[in-house]
Amino acid sequence: xxxxxxxxxxxxxxxxxxxxxxxxxxxxxxxxxxxxxxxxxxxxxxxxxxxxxxxxxxxxxxxxxxxxxxxxxxxxxxxxxxxxxxxxxxxxxxxxxxxxxxxxxxxxxxxxxxxxxxxxxxxxxxxxxxxxxxxxxxxxxxxxxxxxxxxxxxxxxxxxxxxxxxxxxxxxxxxxxxxxxxxxxxxxxxxxxxxxxxxxxxxxxxxxxxxxxxxxxxxxxxxxxxxxxxxxxxxxxxxxxxxxxxxxxxxxxxxxxxxxxxxxxxxxxxxxxxxxxxxxxxxxxxxxxxxxxxxxxxxxxxxxxxxxxxxxxxxxxxxxxxxxxxxxxxxxxxxxxxxxxxxxxxxxxxxxxxxxxxxxxxxxxxxxxxxxxxxxxxxxxxxxxxxxxxxxxxxxxxxxxxxxxxxxxxxxxxxxxxxxxxxxxxxxxxxxxxxxxxxxxxxxxxxxxxxxxxxxxxxxxxxxxxxxxxxxxxxxxxxxxxxxxxxxxxxxxxxxxxxxxxxxxxxxxxxxxxxxxxxxxxxxxxxxxxxxxxxxxxxxxxxxxxxxxxxxxxxxxxxxxxxxxxxxxxxxxxxxxxxxxxxxxxxxxxxxxxxxxxxxxxxxxxxxxxxxxxxxxxxxxxxxxxxxxxxxxxxxxxxxxxxxxxxxxxxxxxxxxxxxxxxxxxxxxxxxxxxxxxxxxxxxxxxxxxxxxxxxxxxxxxxxxxxxxxxxxxxxxxxxxxxxxxxxxxxxxxxxxxxxxxxxxxxxxxxxxxxxxxxxxxx
Ligand code: BGC
Numbered sequence: 001x002x003x004x005x006x007x008x009x010x011x012x013x014x015x016x017x018x019x020x021x022x023x024x025x026x027x028x029x030x031x032x033x034x035x036x037x038x039x040x041x042x043x044x045x046x047x048x049x050x051x052x053x054x055x056x057x058x059x060x061x062x063x064x065x066x067x068x069x070x071x072x073x074x075x076x077x078x079x080x081x082x083x084x085x086x087x088x089x090x091x092x093x094x095x096x097x098x099x100x101x102x103x104x105x106x107x108x109x110x111x112x113x114x115x116x117x118x119x120x121x122x123x124x125x126x127x128x129x130x131x132x133x134x135x136x137x138x139x140x141x142x143x144x145x146x147x148x149x150x151x152x153x154x155x156x157x158x159x160x161x162x163x164x165x166x167x168x169x170x171x172x173x174x175x176x177x178x179x180x181x182x183x184x185x186x187x188x189x190x191x192x193x194x195x196x197x198x199x200x201x202x203x204x205x206x207x208x209x210x211x212x213x214x215x216x217x218x219x220x221x222x223x224x225x226x227x228x229x230x231x232x233x234x235x236x237x238x239x240x241x242x243x244x245x246x247x248x249x250x251x252x253x254x255x256x257x258x259x260x261x262x263x264x265x266x267x268x269x270x271x272x273x274x275x276x277x278x279x280x281x282x283x284x285x286x287x288x289x290x291x292x293x294x295x296x297x298x299x300x301x302x303x304x305x306x307x308x309x310x311x312x313x314x315x316x317x318x319x320x321x322x323x324x325x326x327x328x329x330x331x332x333x334x335x336x337x338x339x340x341x342x343x344x345x346x347x348x349x350x351x352x353x354x355x356x357x358x359x360x361x362x363x364x365x366x367x368x369x370x371x372x373x374x375x376x377x378x379x380x381x382x383x384x385x386x387x388x389x390x391x392x393x394x395x396x397x398x399x400x401x402x403x404x405x406x407x408x409x410x411x412x413x414x415x416x417x418x419x420x421x422x423x424x425x426x427x428x429x430x431x432x433x434x435x436x437x438x439x440x441x442x443x444x445x446x447x448x449x450x451x452x453x454x455x456x457x458x459x460x461x462x463x464x465x466x467x468x469x470x471x472x473x474x475x476x477x478x479x480x481x482x483x484x485x486x487x488x489x490x491x492x493x494x495x496x497x498x499x500x501x502x503x504x505x506x507x508x509x510x511x512x513x514x515x516x517x518x519x520x521x522x523x524x525x526x527x528x529x530x531x532x533x534x535x536x537x538x539x540x541x542x543x544x545x546x547x548x549x550x551x552x553x554x555x556x557x558x559x560x561x562x563x564x565x566x567x568x569x570x571x572x573x574x575x576x577x578x579x580x581x582x583x584x585x586x587x588x589x590x591x592x593x594x595x596x597x598x599x600x601x602x603x604x605x606x607x608x609x610x611x612x613x614x615x616x617x618x619x620x621x622x623x624x625x626x627x628x629x630x631x632x633x634x635x636x637x638x639x640x641x642x643x644x645x646x647x648x649x650x651x652x653x654x655x656x657x658x659x660x661x662x663x664x665x666x667x668x669x670x671x672x673x674x675x676x677x678x679x680x681x682x683x684x685x686x687x688x689x690x691x692x693x694x695x696x697x698x699x700x701x702x703x704x705x706x707x708x709x710x711x712x713x714x715x716x717x718x719x720x721x722x723x724x725x726x727x728x729x730x731x732x733x734x735x736x737x738x739x740x741x742x743x744x745x746x747x748x749x750x751x752x753x754x755x756x757x758x759x760x761x762x763x
Contacts, residue, residue, distance in 0.1 A: 060365035127433025144437035150395035150562035152199035152587035157212035164216020182226035184210035193235035195545030200587025201623030207260025215265040221368035223268030232273035237604035242276035249619030251723035289320025302359035322356040392571030397584035398642040407578025419484030420503025425461030431510020439463035469573035494534040508544030546590040583675035585641040624745035625692035639744035645670030656754035663712040668703035685736035730761035
């Protein structure tokens with residue numbers, strides 16, 4: 001029995017009396033959880049306030065009720081129907097002229113109600129900064145932050161919060177009050193096309209980091225949206241597939257990530273996904289929207305659909321969808337007139353419309369949209385670029401550093417930089433999150449031969465260029481660049497320099513998964529040839545997610561820089577030359593090959609518009625837990641990352657009981673200041689357990705040479721529990737657990753055994 005405590009949570013319990021008692025315990029816990037939320041009392045409206053709902057002493061819910069009482073049903077219907085926000089595009093046929101007149105060339109718009117002072121909701125994508133796909137607002141450059149996976153690699157929620165606040169300020173300066181950012185689908189497959197937008201494979205890490213970013217956005221009085229709820233973990237067949245997974249493992253993996261983010265940040269909106277979950281479209285999925293999100297998590301905000309993710313009127317409304325986004329993307333308008341008809345014919349209870357509107361209005365009040373000035377003065381872009389660089393400096397992951405070749409000596413006399421358009425900038429990911437970065441226009445100015453090298457295939461490079469940033473770090477060196485298309489020429493150039501730095505890229509774009517885990521094109525061969533020509537070859541990866549490295553043994557150093565954003569080049573150069581001691585840790589496992597994945601063949605490959613199922617048979621054993629379960633050795637494990645200094649962790653102690661608190665001393669024994677991330681993993685102690693270790697917490701600390709710090713980490717108890725479907729609660733099985741502090745998911749580190757009490761937690 002004990003061996004499968006986390007896995008068999010859906011199995012019938014030990015006899016009826018036990019089960020009844022269990023349900024009772026869970027219900028009591030759930031009551032305590034929600035009781036506080038119900039007790040909001042509205043104070044009296046002070047005399048002289050312009051409109052009663054503008055009284056900021058009232059709760060957002062009370063204000064929403066007062067405002068809603070003034071609204072006609074038509075006005076209510078207007079607030080639950082969104083439009084594509086771009087002018088003059090192929091969808092404009094569906095957009096009434098008056099909406100086109102107010103659209104702002106952005107992702108979406110929901111008209112306001114001027115007579116009641118309700119502003120329009122103006123939505124922008126902002127996965128890595130204020131998006132401007134296809135440069136549709138010509139010349140609107142914004143701070144291009146590093147990609148989501150780089151943010152997750154910092155393991156620093158404060159940095160994620162700062163990144164969010166950059167987005168919030170730049171959104172508000174443009175008059176956007178809803179940001180479609182907070183992407184956090186789990187990396188179940190490293191080929192996933194949007195891996196770069198998300199926060200990795202672990203629910204605790206992803207939920208914590210994405211939640212912190214959302215909180216940062218909303219700290220600027222801009223509503224944020226976590227997405228894509230839920231299980232939109234690959235792009236292939238995203239409109240068609242059904243992710244099939246039982247409730248217990250679902251709650252312990254992808255849903256837990258969302259639950260943690262919702263708890264940390266109360267995002268104003270949740271975007272339901274394109275795909276189906278257990279056969280039912282996410283945007284009409286009663287289980288996901290009503291039962292999990294709104295009932296169990298007490299979520300007070302609203303659910304808006306992804307662009308083209310709605311398939312019904314009454315079914316979607318009853319399942320918990322609160323707003324159809326971007327009319328014209330769906331096959332037809334399902335809200336708007338059809339919703340009015342459903343209400344008139346009695347097919348839909350008007351209370352549901354009331355609830356949809358209440359959720360939108362109370363969120364607008366809660367985030368200050370009705371009170372704070374809509375527009376901010378121009379933000380301090382230099383400060384934002386500094387933050388972007390700081391994030392990149394904390395999220396670049398050093399994967400290999402043989403013979404301490406890095407940091408490179410500033411005395412090095414000649415360096416050749418090869419490939420990756422490193423003379424232009426660092427690569428960014430494509431799709432709805434695409435930012436036109438600060439300094440982009442300058443790429444198209446200047447010497448003709450340079451301008452000719454700017455790719456015209458949609459790839460956007462964020463300035464400045466690694467070439468200039470590296471030249472600035474090594475002012476005495478002769479730094480040259482070769483494009484890398486001609487392998488022989490690149491190898492020849494490398495043969496005659498002290499060091500060769502190859503920039504290898506993998507361009508990922510929303511809507512497409514990577515065909516495989518190889519660097520595209522000739523890049524593997526290029527690296528092999530350069531490494532054969534120069535013993536001091538360093539590879540800088542600019543990839544959306546994990547890649548394989550058949551040349552790993554032949555190069556001296558590898559740094560994963562992801563898509564590092566504006567000033568990412570400066571961060572890379574500072575890591576390479578030691579101005580920054582690298583501290584990023586992998587938020588995903590790098591496999592040795594596709595054969596190690598739960599589904600070596602990407603599901604749905606080759607299918608066109610055909611529904612198909614993806615059996616998530618690995619359940620909650622995602623990423624490193626899958627590798628552990630199958631006893632597979634990855635290329636690089638989750639949590640891995642090198643430093644230029646040496647850390648030592650000792651003296652582990654732990655306290656059990658209701659949760660685990662683990663502590664240890666961490667010392668910097670090396671010659672340089674640096675940041676160490678102490679990762680804590682736990683698993684049942686039973687030798688025959690089939691429960692894989694879980695990350696239960698971490699702490700990132702800065703240590704001077706010779707310094708020692710005592711670090712303590714307390715687990716979120718849900719991370720120690722299984723979701724008991726029958727009793728509808730989280731359940732911690734009593735017994736011994738091994739807690740390990742280690743440098744990665746595969747390192748044995750130091751460990752201690754601790755006892756946990758039996759405990760139920762609300763769902
Ligand atoms: C994407 C969303 C995005 C929306 C609006 C969709 O295709 O999946 O992430 O927010 O478009 O641009």
